[in-house]
Amino acid sequence: MVARAISHLVCSCCITHPTYQSNRSKQLNNKRTAVKLHSSNVSKLLISHVDSGELAEALAVFQTIKNATNFHWNAMIRGHTNCELHEEAIRFYVQMQNAGKVEDKFTFPIVIKSCTRLSFRTQGCTIHAKLIKLGLGSDVFICNSLIAMYSKLGPIESAERVFLDMPARDIVSWNTMIDGYLSNGEGLKSLSSFRQMQKDFGLKPDQCGVMSALRACNKELSPKKGKEIHCYVIKQGFELDNQVITTLLDMYCKCGEMRHAERLFHNMQERNVVTFNVMINGYALSNQPAMAVVSLMEMQESGVEPDAITLLNLIPSLTQLRCSSHGRSVHGFAIRKACLPDLILETALMVMYAKIGELNSAILLFDRMPERTLVSWNAMIYAYVQNGKALEALDLFVILLKEGTSLKPDAFTITNIVPAYSELASLRHAGQIHGYVFKLEYGTNTLVHNSMMHMYSRCGDLNASRKVFDKMLERDVVSWNTIILAYALHGIGSTALDLFKVMKEMGYEPNNDTFQSVLSACSVSGFIEEGWMYFDIMQREYNFSPQIEDYGCMVDLLGRAGDLERAVEFIERMQVAPTAKIWGSLLTASRNNRNIEMAEFAAERILNFGHDNTGCYVILCAMYSDAGRWEDAERIRCLLKEYDLHRTRGRSLVELNKNTCSFVEGEKSHHQIYTILVASDILSMEAGESAVNLLNKFNLQGVLKEKVKQPSRHTVRLAVSFGLISSANGTPVLVKKNIRICNDCHKAVKKISSFTGREIIVGDSTIYHHFNNGKCSCGDYW
């Protein structure tokens, strides 16, 4: 039965393997010598070849043996297993059975090992059944290899069962089980087994056990337990074992205890590539990218050659230093050192290029990769997303799905592609990807849910977002951050803050992003006192240094309070250099407070950055016009013309049941445009605007030709009107706009929501406005 199960492996390619070819010339000689030897000497010769990995020679000797015993067969299998030639090993195993031999207690461990390496779970189970029939079910060696097999191929419960049913366990049994729990993500079980073997069974863990336990500490981020194990290491005199020390070093690095790691590192006798690699990785993890580079230099000074993993571990630090030339030099170094092509390194380089905004380099790498895994695809998809290329990301996603890559998207693919859907902000497409994800059964994946939540809120459906959140079985900090931010994005700060309180009550530990969400919530809803309180708490209680986004929220809040002078003071005292966005917040605040001088001051700062400053000019121009300073307004208009800058064309989308309609400023391509214009004018008039534009049936053409500046013709108005007349009463109307909604439209839509009794949701470039019964969720400040 076993033979049949694995017979598909049996083919003739064993002879073509390089190990055989390289040694083929020696074969004949060996054959001749072997024939002359006595059988016990033949066995010795066979073993000596097997032990030194000379498989061709071993085979030659084996072939001279007339009545090969189990001993000889086992030796041949073992030789191949040890050389990682597992298919060959299995082939010899099959041949052994065909030769009428019955496996013994020495055969099984090696065969099981090869099955494990080949991920032959079914075959492994068959073998398990067979060895029980043969009465070998209690053999310690066999059980240990079974534990290893079930730990790697699953289910872990089977490994546990074998372990518990053993009449006697040795230290390897424990080590294997401890490591098995660990590789199944069960760090705590791993550590408790480690303790149990000592306390309840009086066993003294060896170096292997210690190393597994230390890695369990990494998983649980428990430097405390790691230190206890460190003490044990010293007591047992394992300090001289380089591998143990390296694992300890890694534990301190991963648990964020760089000081301890550094001390250990400096006291080490012998530092090799791996030691340096661990340190370089540690500096990256603890946000000390410069130290990672220092470590690399130390490494080179002490004559240790970097390898592919060194470069791999270095990449995050170089990315963080945002130094593209260093990044490139790593790439060049990899090529010179012949580290490429290397699947993992190439993917890491791709990610690096994507993060520093060199999308083209990432694309080039991806296109030229000789081999790609799902990870590479996922990384490339995210590379597009990160660089604002949502459509390209979607294209690649579709290629992954359709073209015979035979790869199935996983949870990472989904979390990477979903932001592209958020970017598209199309509810209809959001629903489609949601349905697809549902089919893939990632229904319990927290990451996937988090991205869905974010997508729905970005697409304008706060309820759907909340529904995802409520249904989640396992939430993490990101889930909370996302739902809090969702309410902030929809201008409902009070609910956002309530959720923050619940989050803390439930014992979740807020992080930097949490406070960003919380401060945004305070900012959108104008909770000035709360804003300052949380700004203070995050620094004092949580020791977070404010990020630029946090400062932005505070500037918004100061602006809301009308305290522009204090806002300027605040900006100048920030711990980070102000960005154009920060001055942008001041500009917005100046506009809302009708403070032209301050607006000019902010605009000047923004212009210094030399980006696309169109928006800045547009705001200034509008402010001058509002204040009746026509010459100044005209001056700005001339500047715009001179620099060939064009005001972003207004564009509004309305999401209907089955499709999306787009209205672009100055375009009248919609086939029902006349009806829509009439509807819009009627609604606007009803909302109390003067009827200058009310259409006269007979004068349609004239009206259409006219360059419409009137607010009643703003694209939002058209989108809202069309939404209202083409959807059922009682359903909300969802409109999205690429630029900020103007004051007139905001006022009008409030009234429209009142007399039509409909909820109207308008997402602009900043937030979603929920218009209901004549009020807007933004509290008229945005």
Add this chain to the structure above:
DNA sequence: CTAGGGTTAG
């Protein structure tokens, strides 16, 4: 004769 072992991309 047989079992477990340091750093590693999204």
